Amino acid sequence: xxxxxxxxxxxxxxxxxxxxxxxxxxxxxxxxxxxxxxxxxxxxxxxxxxxxxxxxxxxxxxxxxxxxxxxxxxxxxxxxxxxxxxxxxxxxxxxxxxxxxxxxxxxxxxxxxxxxxxxxxxxxxxxxxxxxxxxxxxxxxxxxxxxxxxxxxxxxxxxxxxxxxxxxxxxxxxxxxxxxxxxxxxxxxxxxxxxxxxxxxxxxxxxxxxxxxxxxxxxxxxxxxxxxxxxxxxxxxxxxxxxxxxxxxxxxxxxxxxxxxxxxxxxxxxxxxxxxxxxxxxxxxxxxxxxxxxxx
Amino acid sequence: xxxxxxxxxxxxxxxxxxxxxxxxxxxxxxxxxxxxxxxxxxxxxxxxxxxxxxxxxxxxxxxxxxxxxxxxxxxxxxxxxxxxxxxxxxxxxxxxxxxxxxxxxxxxxxxxxxxxxxxxxxxxxxxxxxxxxxxxxxxxxxxxxxxxxxxxxxxxxxxxxxxxxxxxxxxxxxxxxxxxxxxxxxxxxxxxxxxxxxxxxxxxxxxxxxxxxxxxxxxxxxxxxxxxxxxxxxxxxxxxxxxxxxxxxxxxxxxxxxxxxxxxxxxxxxxxxxxxxxxxxxxxxxxxxxxxxxxxxxxxxxxxxxxxxxxxxxxxxxxxx
Numbered sequence: 001x002x003x004x005x006x007x008x009x010x011x012x013x014x015x016x017x018x019x020x021x022x023x024x025x026x027x028x029x030x031x032x033x034x035x036x037x038x039x040x041x042x043x044x045x046x047x048x049x050x051x052x053x054x055x056x057x058x059x060x061x062x063x064x065x066x067x068x069x070x071x072x073x074x075x076x077x078x079x080x081x082x083x084x085x086x087x088x089x090x091x092x093x094x095x096x097x098x099x100x101x102x103x104x105x106x107x108x109x110x111x112x113x114x115x116x117x118x119x120x121x122x123x124x125x126x127x128x129x130x131x132x133x134x135x136x137x138x139x140x141x142x143x144x145x146x147x148x149x150x151x152x153x154x155x156x157x158x159x160x161x162x163x164x165x166x167x168x169x170x171x172x173x174x175x176x177x178x179x180x181x182x183x184x185x186x187x188x189x190x191x192x193x194x195x196x197x198x199x200x201x202x203x204x205x206x207x208x209x210x211x212x213x214x215x216x217x218x219x220x221x222x223x224x225x226x227x228x229x230x231x232x233x234x235x236x237x238x239x240x241x242x243x244x245x246x247x248x249x250x251x252x253x254x255x256x257x258x259x260x261x262x263x264x265x266x267x268x269x270x271x272x273x274x275x276x277x278x279x280x281x282x283x284x285x286x287x288x289x290x291x292x293x294x295x296x
Numbered sequence: 297x298x299x300x301x302x303x304x305x306x307x308x309x310x311x312x313x314x315x316x317x318x319x320x321x322x323x324x325x326x327x328x329x330x331x332x333x334x335x336x337x338x339x340x341x342x343x344x345x346x347x348x349x350x351x352x353x354x355x356x357x358x359x360x361x362x363x364x365x366x367x368x369x370x371x372x373x374x375x376x377x378x379x380x381x382x383x384x385x386x387x388x389x390x391x392x393x394x395x396x397x398x399x400x401x402x403x404x405x406x407x408x409x410x411x412x413x414x415x416x417x418x419x420x421x422x423x424x425x426x427x428x429x430x431x432x433x434x435x436x437x438x439x440x441x442x443x444x445x446x447x448x449x450x451x452x453x454x455x456x457x458x459x460x461x462x463x464x465x466x467x468x469x470x471x472x473x474x475x476x477x478x479x480x481x482x483x484x485x486x487x488x489x490x491x492x493x494x495x496x497x498x499x500x501x502x503x504x505x506x507x508x509x510x511x512x513x514x515x516x517x518x519x520x521x522x523x524x525x526x527x528x529x530x531x532x533x534x535x536x537x538x539x540x541x542x543x544x545x546x547x548x549x550x551x552x553x554x555x556x557x558x559x560x561x562x563x564x565x566x567x568x569x570x571x572x573x574x575x576x577x578x579x580x581x582x583x584x585x586x587x588x589x590x591x592x593x594x595x596x597x598x599x600x601x602x603x604x605x606x607x608x609x610x611x612x613x614x615x616x617x
Contacts, residue, residue, distance in 0.1 A: 030512035034405055040397025041406075041414065044488065047481050048421045051432050058435070105328035113325055123329040126336045128608050132535060134542020134600055136569045137339065140593045144342040148581060167332065197321035225425025228544040231573060252427050256545065259431045270431065278428050285423045289416065 052278075059275025062268035072238045072254060075263035081273050083240045087155065087249035090242065091234060092224050094159035099166025100216055106167070107174025112200055124175075131168035138164050139229030147233060155241070155248030158234025162223040169222060173215025177208035214292040221284035225277055227252035251277045340597065347591025349584060358591060364555040366575070371588035373595055375555050379472065379565040380596070383547065384540040386476035386561065391484045392533055398484070399491035403521075404513050415492065422485035430549035433478040438550055442469025446562055465560040470552040473561040478546050483536040490532030494525045531610030538603045542596060544569040568596040
């Protein structure tokens with residue numbers, strides 16, 4: 001742009017022409033890029049709608065009360081998904097219950113004790129790596145740690161694999177939320193004579209409660225749909241199983257087995273399961289956002 | 297903040313009991329932190345120890361061995377490593393321009409009222425479990441590819457000299473390209489959301505000055521926002537790459553499961569994660585095959601560790617830690 005301003009010697013008439021041409025070209029580029037970015041956004045939204053529409057359309061085919069009241073049965077005998085649903089609920093609940101306190105303690109350590117320490121930096125780095133590490137590797141790890149030595153696949157091992165996934169998610173949200181707290185709040189609490197642990201437990205945590213709840217909800221949403229780590233740990237079980245020491249079914253693993261099967265009724269049930277898990281996960285995500293927004 | 301506080305009311309240690317409470321709580325927190333370090337170390341060690349018999353049997357050649365033959369107990373990792381890298385890079389090539397477009401739209405172009413709903417929709421797309429992408433890809437995208445897309449490309453570009461071979465072969469619908477496409481759809485929202493967050497860190501003053509001297513929206517984007525955020529944008533792309541490398545279920549359904557290197561991008565292949573997921577069920581406890589699968593897991597870990605570490609180094613400084 002400075003070029004056009006600088007070419008004073010070319011005469012006012014010519015300047016006008018050059019400037020108009022340049023202006024037109026710049027405007028055209030801007031319009032083209034606007035169009036391209038619009039197309040990109042439409043592509044992104046199309047996929048979301050396409051996936052949701054497919055799930056609705058194929059998922060409703062086999063959707064009935066039996067899905068929730070009957071266990072998985074051999075092809076052709078009208079089974080449901082009850083054992084898979086219950087298995088997912090159990091493993092997700094235990095995974096969250098184990099992973100959340102550990103994650104919160106780590107997040108607290110990073111935000112309240114080790115903002116600038118070397119150990120804190122290492123923990124933050126490792127937690128970030130774990131956050132994005134392929135979940136299949138966490139499955140293999142738990143397989144080596146809890147399945148091989150103890151002689152078999154189990155719901156417990158599946159829950160532990162999910163707990164490992166929960167930890168870094170909760171670490172991240174806890175740390176991020178605690179860092180939003182103004183230091184005056186901490187100083188005021190300590191000035192009243194409260195020890196640090198009381199300050200954290202009774203002042204800091206309540207102050208960021210919506211954020212902490214959001215973190216846990218997002219963690220639940222994430223592990224409820226995880227398949228890869230469960231393939232090697234709780235394995236899946238096509239009969240009723242709530243014993244944590246035995247292989248346990250779960251919705252994602254059942255979907256995986258059913259979708260890959262040659263039986264049309266199993267595939268239809270697989271779609272119903274897929275619809276259920278997607279609606280559940282999306283609902284959790286939306287609730288998490290609503291909870292977080294209430295704060296501000 | 298009152299400065300008139302007399303010394304008598306300043307905080308003093310309120311007895312030994314709270315001192316103990318502080319110590320206990322601090323060590324609980326620190327212990328949990330150390331536990332996370334141990335966890336990552338344990339994952340590395342367990343995967344390595346599990347893969348050790350396979351590494352021993354084939355030596356370092358395991359990494360570039362071309363054969364994956366469970367019957368002959370011969371295991372080489374080259375094919376799945378190649379498949380992992382090629383699908384991820386193809387996915388990035390497809391995803392990055394779209395993600396950039398979405399982020400540009402959401403930060404600079406979209407009217408304020410639609411920014412939040414569209415942004416949320418993109419984030420929801422990122423939350424859909426990967427098995428759903430796999431199943432959807434298998435039942436929706438694969439037939440489309442087999443019937444329309446692949447025959448069309450094979451008959452046109454596939455006929456060209458030199459590059460034709462890349463697009464040759466029978467139109468199965470599954471294969472490396474389809475896997476890359478599903479991966480791209482999966483990582484678009486991740487990269488787009490990261491880019492949007494990063495673009496929003498540009499101080500408004502910079503953009504306003506550029507608009508003030510008459511820059512168009514695209515000129516502001518390309519000359520102000522992109523240079524300012526270049527490092528973090530690369531970090532976001534690496535984060536997407538990290539996800540693509542380790543993605544299992546979305547790929548397993550559509551990769552075609554073949555343990556050879558395909559010259560055409562429509563050919564079937566395998567990635568580390570899909571091979572492990574597909575063949576794990578047939579591997580007996582204590583067998584060399586199981587060990588080979590764990591060794592593959594170790595290699596995948598090293599790959600994604602490097603990518604994620606780079607991504608974190610690039611992303612963190614801007615986000616304020």
